[in-house]
Amino acid sequence: MATVAAAAGRGRDARSARVLRWSARLLVACCWCSGAIFGAYIIAFFGGAALRGEAARWNGSLANLHDPAAPLATLAIGAHFTTGGVLLLLGPLQLIGALRRRHPALHRRLGRLYVLCAGTAGVGGLGFILLRGTIGGAVMSTGFALYGALMASAAVLTYAAARTGRTAAHRAWAIRLFALTVGSWLYRMEYGAWFLAIGREGHTPDFRGGFDQAMAFLFYLPNLAVAELFVRVRRSATGTATNVGVAAVLLAATAFVASATWFFTARSWGPGIAAGWSG
Numbered sequence: 001m002a003t004v005a006a007a008a009g010r011g012r013d014a015r016s017a018r019v020l021r022w023s024a025r026l027l028v029a030c031c032w033c034s035g036a037i038f039g040a041y042i043i044a045f046f047g048g049a050a051l052r053g054e055a056a057r058w059n060g061s062l063a064n065l066h067d068p069a070a071p072l073a074t075l076a077i078g079a080h081f082t083t084g085g086v087l088l089l090l091g092p093l094q095l096i097g098a099l100r101r102r103h104p105a106l107h108r109r110l111g112r113l114y115v116l117c118a119g120t121a122g123v124g125g126l127g128f129i130l131l132r133g134t135i136g137g138a139v140m141s142t143g144f145a146l147y148g149a150l151m152a153s154a155a156v157l158t159y160a161a162a163r164t165g166r167t168a169a170h171r172a173w174a175i176r177l178f179a180l181t182v183g184s185w186l187y188r189m190e191y192g193a194w195f196l197a198i199g200r201e202g203h204t205p206d207f208r209g210g211f212d213q214a215m216a217f218l219f220y221l222p223n224l225a226v227a228e229l230f231v232r233v234r235r236s237a238t239g240t241a242t243n244v245g246v247a248a249v250l251l252a253a254t255a256f257v258a259s260a261t262w263f264f265t266a267r268s269w270g271p272g273i274a275a276g277w278s279g
Contacts, residue, residue: 016243020250026251027251029092030257036089043085073131078124080124088181090117091181095178118155121151122153129141157173180224187219196263226250
């Protein structure tokens, strides 16, 4: 009887591990679709406006981004946005195990580009903060500066682990880096969800309300925590309850991303892409 019970337990653990894996894959797929749309919006709207010499249009999307008297700050934030769009398009591809196994050389080349873009996005954001600050003042500048520093650090550590052949560490840092790179995209969606559910309570035009100040940190720290949880679960032999619990968190995140993507594509990203391409 004990042997039968043990076998049944192992079977449940194996099934729950499969559920966890497929939940993670579903979240990555949903993030890729959403991130691809947002990345196309960033490149079409912000990049298109810059190429046409209309960078002042950036302020219509995000206040206080462009100042003709601060060209270096414009260059820094432009680099941040452009490389950020590339990150959203490439990131999920790097997490596909079949692609890594079948085309390792392509994975390495894309990985170098991904790490370079992540480092550039982080440094570009930090440069903008140092040169101009943020509209939300010290709290927002601190939160965004920490975000840029974490992204740049994760990019370096991801690359360093790959170069030294530490495969497990490389994958762990790649997951953390991916969780950070989707932060700017989630920032938009989380604001949209708040406005729909609560209204503009806690938000002010200068981004110094209670919700604004909390969001200076909450657009990337929770994703980093979820990534860390996933990394640790993958490293250890966990039971059914843990696997199911983590899978539930991942499925809830997938539901949020899917619903928010639909809303933003219809209201903002779709029209922005059309406007950017049409000029």
